[in-house]
Amino acid sequence: xxxxxxxxxxxxxxxxxEREAVRGISFTVRRGEVFGLLGPNxxxxxxxxxxxxxxxxxSDGRVSVLGMDxxxxxxxxxxxxxxxxxxxxxxxxxxxxxxxxxxxxxxxAPRDVDETIALTGLEEAAGVRTRALSGGQQRRLDxxxxxxxxxxxxxxxxxxxxxxxxARRQAWDAVRSLQELGKTxxxxxxxxxxxxxxxxxxxxxxxxxxxxxxxxxxxxxxxxRFRVSWRGEDGEAHVRETADPTALLHEITGAALARGERLHxxxxxxxxxxxxxxxxxxxxxxxxx
Amino acid sequence: xxxxxxxxxxxxxxxxxxxxxxxxxxxxxxxxxxxxxxNPSAAFFNFLLPLLFLALFGAIFSGDRDTLxxxxxxxxxxxxxxxxxxxxxxxLTYLREAGILKRVRGTPLPTSAYLAGIAGSAITNTxxxxxxxxxxxxxxxxxxxxxxxxxxxxxxxxxxxxxxxxGVALSHAIPNFDSAPAYVNAAFLPVIFxxxxxxxxxxxxxFLRDVAEVLPLKHLIDGLSGAMVAGADVDHLLALAxxxxxxxxxxxxxxxxxxxxxRRA
Numbered sequence: 001x002x003x004x005x006x007x008x009x010x011x012x013x014x015x016x017x018e019r020e021a022v023r024g025i026s027f028t029v030r031r032g033e034v035f036g037l038l039g040p041n042x043x044x045x046x047x048x049x050x051x052x053x054x055x056x057x058x059s060d061g062r063v064s065v066l067g068m069d070x071x072x073x074x075x076x077x078x079x080x081x082x083x084x085x086x087x088x089x090x091x092x093x094x095x096x097x098x099x100x101x102x103x104x105x106x107x108x109a110p111r112d113v114d115e116t117i118a119l120t121g122l123e124e125a126a127g128v129r130t131r132a133l134s135g136g137q138q139r140r141l142d143x144x145x146x147x148x149x150x151x152x153x154x155x156x157x158x159x160x161x162x163x164x165x166x167a168r169r170q171a172w173d174a175v176r177s178l179q180e181l182g183k184t185x186x187x188x189x190x191x192x193x194x195x196x197x198x199x200x201x202x203x204x205x206x207x208x209x210x211x212x213x214x215x216x217x218x219x220x221x222x223x224x225r226f227r228v229s230w231r232g233e234d235g236e237a238h239v240r241e242t243a244d245p246t247a248l249l250h251e252i253t254g255a256a257l258a259r260g261e262r263l264h265x266x267x268x269x270x271x272x273x274x275x276x277x278x279x280x281x282x283x284x285x286x287x288x289x
Numbered sequence: 290x291x292x293x294x295x296x297x298x299x300x301x302x303x304x305x306x307x308x309x310x311x312x313x314x315x316x317x318x319x320x321x322x323x324x325x326x327x328n329p330s331a332a333f334f335n336f337l338l339p340l341l342f343l344a345l346f347g348a349i350f351s352g353d354r355d356t357l358x359x360x361x362x363x364x365x366x367x368x369x370x371x372x373x374x375x376x377x378x379x380x381l382t383y384l385r386e387a388g389i390l391k392r393v394r395g396t397p398l399p400t401s402a403y404l405a406g407i408a409g410s411a412i413t414n415t416x417x418x419x420x421x422x423x424x425x426x427x428x429x430x431x432x433x434x435x436x437x438x439x440x441x442x443x444x445x446x447x448x449x450x451x452x453x454x455x456g457v458a459l460s461h462a463i464p465n466f467d468s469a470p471a472y473v474n475a476a477f478l479p480v481i482f483x484x485x486x487x488x489x490x491x492x493x494x495x496f497l498r499d500v501a502e503v504l505p506l507k508h509l510i511d512g513l514s515g516a517m518v519a520g521a522d523v524d525h526l527l528a529l530a531x532x533x534x535x536x537x538x539x540x541x542x543x544x545x546x547x548x549x550x551x552r553r554a
């Protein structure tokens with residue numbers, strides 16, 4: 001058993017009747033990293049995560065979470081993971097502090113209640129009943145309840161879907177604080193910027209299969225293409241792609257100087273993760289470079 | 290990789306013993322009690338309504354000893370049903386739809402301890418209500434004290450089991466929380482009317498009597514009135530047998546249909 005992997009998934013499949021929601025997914029999440037499953041709605045992300053959390057049974061494949069099989073729902077595993085579900089309710093008549101205190105009592109070695117409330121930025125809401133919380137505050141309470149048992153591994157299923165930008169930033173800060181605590185995090189999202197901002201490594205999922213995997217920067221740069229763009233004096237936009245931007249820039253600027261022309265909006269860019277993502281998840285998977 | 294790599298040592302090596310079952314169940318029970326009293330509408334419907342009925346009927350029939358001897362055990366039976374059957378069906382539908390059941394399932398809390406806490410809270414309501422109704426029957430309406438305490442306890446216990454199981458089973462059939470009151474009352478109201486809560490069931494038309502005879506509440510009320518009222522002529526064994534039959538069916542359906550998640554694949 002590889003002691004450094006928090007999650008190992010090999011050839012995971014899940015069928016619902018005729019439909020196969022997950023078709024042979026494999027990936028490994030190392031200890032201490034934030035791993036993102038990125039993909040459009042219906043790609044099989046939640047099914048995959050819920051199998052790892054022990055909510056669903058797999059049809060085929062091998063799965064190991066902290067060295068245990070979540071399919072048998074071992075209690076020892078539930079003591080060591082924290083789960084933030086896509087949407088899940090709260091006891092509406094409890095205050096934030098009461099909810100966190102109660103959850104602390106479910107775990108053998110919980111974190112400090114006050115510290116956890118502070119960590120998730122809920123100090124001012126500690127005495128508020130949960131039904132009166134804003135969406136962003138409820139999400140932070142989800143984080144607090146997932147963290148209170150001091151888990152080694154935290155599952156975050158679409159932690160910011162439906163949020164306004166401010167609430168999103170708050171949730172992102174909460175994820176970063178998990179990272180600083182040294183937790184392993186498995187995150188699903190259909191927001192590209194979220195994967196880019198939070199994940200150490202990303203797997204792009206579509207139709208129940210992984211199309212690409214790697215660090216967000218590497219996925220973008222993986223194509224080894226650079227794009228040079230500018231506008232001439234006539235205002236016409238030009239774009240050229242190259243593997244060697246130094247030479248191309250020299251050529252373009254040299255020619256412009258020779259003509260006594262100024263180039264506007266001159267820039268060099270690499271394909272962003274977004275472009276890779278859109279390319280990969282487009283109707284037909286043509287160029288998976 | 291170096292053999293001395295210190296980051297290979299996991300913090301999880303410290304003790305991670307489970308929380309003892311009894312403590313977990315007790316904590317859940319206390320939480321349920323606290324939440325019960327914080328939700329005024331639930332507290333009213335599950336708790337005060339039977340007491341209100343008792344006060345109203347007691348006032349209407351005050352002095353009419355024969356009628357009161359029917360109504361006091363009848364309302365005690367209704368209290369058992371409302372505190373277990375109605376309350377659990379509504380409660381579980383809400384917990385399931387809100388995603389609370391699913392969230393709890395992701396924690397180390399054992400399922401049995403969780404359900405014990407919820408059921409324990411419902412049973413506390415039953416015990417308090419039946420106690421209040423019994424006391425009021427004696428002190429306020431001048432009935433004799435219950436003549437057969439062991440039988441009273443036995444029927445309350447069997448009634449609680451039967452109706453709690455049926456309530457959990459019913460919650461599986463309720464599609465969402467908005468429709469929960471309709472489902473619960475569609476079962477609860479006709480049953481309390483035909484089972485002799487407000488009048489002697491033997492005075493009802495034959496057809497209704499036959500229906501009531503098959504259902505559990507009439508037998509619970511028979512048992513309670515046999516225990517509470519001197520001179521009532523009751524077949525305890527038949528009553529217990531019918532309650533046990535419904536209890537077994539309810540338990541089977543409650544366990545087999547149990548779902549943690551509102552989404553059903």
